[in-house]
Amino acid sequence: MPPISSSSPPPSVPFSSLAALRAACTALPGVDTSVQQGIAVREATLTKPAGSLGRLEELTLWLGGWQKRIHPRLEAVQVLIFAGNHGVVQQGVSPWPQDVTAQMVQNFEQGGAAINQLARTAQATLRVVPVQNLTPTADFTTAPAMTEAAFLEAVRTGYEAVPQECDLLCLGEMGIGNTTAAAAMAAGLFGGHGADWAGRGTGLDAPGVAHKALVIETALAHHAAQMLPSEKTTGMPASGAGGPTGFDPLEVARRLGGYELAALLGATLAARHVGIPVLLDGFVCTAAVAPLAQLAAGGLDHTRLSHCSAEAGHARLAEKLALAPLLDLGLRLGEASGAALAVPLLRAAVACHTGMATFAQAAVSGRT
Numbered sequence: 001m002p003p004i005s006s007s008s009p010p011p012s013v014p015f016s017s018l019a020a021l022r023a024a025c026t027a028l029p030g031v032d033t034s035v036q037q038g039i040a041v042r043e044a045t046l047t048k049p050a051g052s053l054g055r056l057e058e059l060t061l062w063l064g065g066w067q068k069r070i071h072p073r074l075e076a077v078q079v080l081i082f083a084g085n086h087g088v089v090q091q092g093v094s095p096w097p098q099d100v101t102a103q104m105v106q107n108f109e110q111g112g113a114a115i116n117q118l119a120r121t122a123q124a125t126l127r128v129v130p131v132q133n134l135t136p137t138a139d140f141t142t143a144p145a146m147t148e149a150a151f152l153e154a155v156r157t158g159y160e161a162v163p164q165e166c167d168l169l170c171l172g173e174m175g176i177g178n179t180t181a182a183a184a185m186a187a188g189l190f191g192g193h194g195a196d197w198a199g200r201g202t203g204l205d206a207p208g209v210a211h212k213a214l215v216i217e218t219a220l221a222h223h224a225a226q227m228l229p230s231e232k233t234t235g236m237p238a239s240g241a242g243g244p245t246g247f248d249p250l251e252v253a254r255r256l257g258g259y260e261l262a263a264l265l266g267a268t269l270a271a272r273h274v275g276i277p278v279l280l281d282g283f284v285c286t287a288a289v290a291p292l293a294q295l296a297a298g299g300l301d302h303t304r305l306s307h308c309s310a311e312a313g314h315a316r317l318a319e320k321l322a323l324a325p326l327l328d329l330g331l332r333l334g335e336a337s338g339a340a341l342a343v344p345l346l347r348a349a350v351a352c353h354t355g356m357a358t359f360a361q362a363a364v365s366g367r368t
């Protein structure tokens, strides 16, 4: 079993209101372009035709640019799973009982889940964070999933769970019912109907998926008017927020998301502030962090999408966010499983960049 790491000292958290969180999401540090220039210069000297390592070369540039290291490294890789429960399960949107969330948290701690094996294989440390003590959110067909205070607290939990010293963060989640929350968020952020985003999750049959789509439609109808940006929710004029639907992305996350999804948003924001590259997992993880892309141009530039989930809607969501998945293995698990599986690919990219000989060192002739 991979070691369960202890928590690191939290960074100072700059948000105590939705407006303060919004400000933190919109003032984001950029990538270190001078480091990237240095990496590109070395890449061009290595004993291979220019560009022949394809996306591995881009991954090296990405890792080094955010790590601010001309020699990117992957010594400390952290898998971070947030767990939460969802009031909307009372609508019959998952074939599994809510108790499975807590039971799986125990399983993670005992080393018995898929992610324990995948994290060990990836030589990564695993930490699991139950959010809000696994208290369920409100059923979002009739009420906001979270109060403003509880939403901000969950974001803060995620923010503070990110270690200051870390070369790569792999994010994932556990929460029965959370593919419904993710699909509702996707619809709230990018438009379309419940049927466009609802998938089988943990194994719904076709009538089950149709019911899930209707539940999402009910939620969208219930919250639509209040998700429009206002001075109160955004702290700025109505024109200043919102994606294609015009809804305020943070209100979408608060009303239609969940505690572990809010924590994923907070963790991704903290990683940006500290300068840690992030591997996103599947549909749920991607939907959870999507508000960052709508709040700031390039808000997800420090992330890469590890894989394309088999969950209906993930490919579409990835396309909306212009995220190109690294793997496509038909996974539909969550738990950061895809993120952990992509770590060896990043290790390979770094090994080539740092270990290869230059043309001069190897006495290999250059192009004629």
Ligand SMILES: Cc1cc2ncn([C@H]3O[C@H](COP(=O)(O)O)[C@@H](O)[C@H]3O)c2cc1C
Pocket: 093, 094, 095, 096, 100, 104, 173, 174, 175, 176, 177, 178, 179, 180, 200, 201, 202, 203, 333, 334, 335
């Ligand atoms: C035993 C078990 C282990 C899991 N590990 C991740 N998930 C995944 O399935 C859940 C979402 O699917 P839905 O929305 O259909 O409930 C999340 O907990 C997710 O991480 C699991 C689900 C189960 C049952």
Ligand SMILES: O=C(O)c1cccnc1
Pocket: 179, 201, 202, 281, 282, 283, 284, 285, 309, 310, 311, 314, 331, 332, 333, 334, 335
């Ligand atoms: O892609 C995901 O995130 C996913 C898919 C199915 C079940 N849980 C999570």
